[in-house]
Amino acid sequence: MTALFTASDLVVRFGRTTALDGVTLAISAGDRLGIVGESGSGKTTLVRCLLGLQTPSAGALTRTPDAQLVFQDPRSSLDPRMRVRDIVAEPLTSRRLRSQYPRAVRRARAAEVLTQVGLRPDEGDRYPHEFSGGQRQRIAIARALAPRPTVLFADEPVSALDVSVRAQVLNLLTDLVDTEQLTLVLVSHDLAVVRHLCERVVVMRTGRIVEQGPTEQVYGDPREDYTRELLAAVPTLGSLDERGPADGLRR
Ligand SMILES: Nc1ncnc2c1ncn2[C@@H]1O[C@H](COP(=O)(O)OP(=O)(O)OP(=O)(O)O)[C@@H](O)[C@H]1O
Ligand SMILES: [Mg+2]
Incomplete structure (x- = not known):
């Protein structure tokens, strides 16, 4: 499959902060990629590079598709x-x-x-x-x-919203990605949200990708302690597993 984006060894420095520290990633047409990781791990910086809004300090980036971004806070x-x-x-x-x-x-x-x-x-x-x-x-x-x-980026698209409407907006995104055959790149703190929408996930920490793979594999059998800790820290994941679609999210 042709890659829409390829990033090789991307580095982004802000003064003494290294926001991205050698990220290599390819995104193909039809991918539904989730990006997770603790606050400050470089998720937004990576998205901004992929969109051409941030110039990397080092590394190579190719970008062929048209992309649009949904921001966190519609206000x-x-x-x-x-x-x-x-x-x-x-x-x-x-x-x-x-x-x-x-x-x-x-x-x-x-x-x-x-x-x-x-x-x-x-x-x-x-x-x-x-x-x-x-x-x-x-x-x-x-x-x-x-x-x-061709590609829709969403950086924390529901975290600024009232909990009661999050599922509706996520269901809408899911439907649109299907009907419009969009490639999706979704950043979220909420690992349950990524599990719902994304078939592939990359886990970031301090500007690096520490683990990646099919979502079910990474969530079901994480290789890194860091990923395990992220999964353990998500309160909604447990409740989503127990309550399933009753939580409001459709499969
Ligand atoms: N424009 C900027 N100027 C200076 N430092 C920045 C800038 N943008 C990001 N950083 C720093 O780069 C690092 C990565 O930030 P980034 O916003 O990519 O993290 P993030 O994973 O999206 O975090 P969050 O989950 O809180 O949104 C952080 O240390 C952040 O403080
Ligand atoms: Mg961010």
């Missing part, structure tokens, strides 16, 4: 002065896409993606503050989908 990632319709259509106004998406087509595409995330097209007239946290994250997802990316 800060959605411009409060813009109507939802314009927020969602905004990626289509980029220099690269502008000619493909004249105004009427942008409007139609905005209506289409709003519907896909469970909102009504006429709700595009409103502003972000008129929506709940879960709805705002749906709007952020709609915006990411609008330009029809």
Whole structure:
């Protein structure tokens, strides 16, 4: 399978901090990759490199696909002065896409993606503050989908949301990844979330990948003590195992 991203020996330094310390990773079309690890282990820095938002200090990176990112907190990632319709259509106004998406087509595409995330097209007239946290994250997802990316990155997409709506937003992501045949790269502190959405996982610690493999294998039989500790520290994992789909997450 062709790799959409290949990273070899990526190093990122911020002054005296080494945020990435020799990361080698390939992501292929159709992958559903989870990135887990303690706070400060370099997950976001790796994602930013893959998206071309962060220049590595050393190492090589190739990137062939179009990618979009869903941020952690829809409160800060959605411009409060813009109507939802314009927020969602905004990626289509980029220099690269502008000619493909004249105004009427942008409007139609905005209506289409709003519907896909469970909102009504006429709700595009409103502003972000008129929506709940879960709805705002749906709007952020709609915006990411609008330009029809090959790859969707999501960095802690539900951790800023109320627990009661997390499962709904995760189920939506799962459905969209299926129907749109997206490649998914998901960063989460919550290992249960990664288990639900991702078939492959990399475990990061102090800027390095310390373990990787199929999610079920890594979770079922972790090779590293560090991974074992991460798994033990996840309160929702135990409850998810016990309660299964009753927890609100669909398989
Ligand atoms: N722009 C920056 N300037 C200086 N240091 C940074 C910057 N971005 C990240 N770092 C540092 O690099 C390291 C890795 O940070 P990163 O944000 O990638 O971790 P993370 O795994 O995403 O953590 P979290 O789970 O808390 O989001 C940390 O020590 C962090 O303080
Ligand atoms: Mg982070």
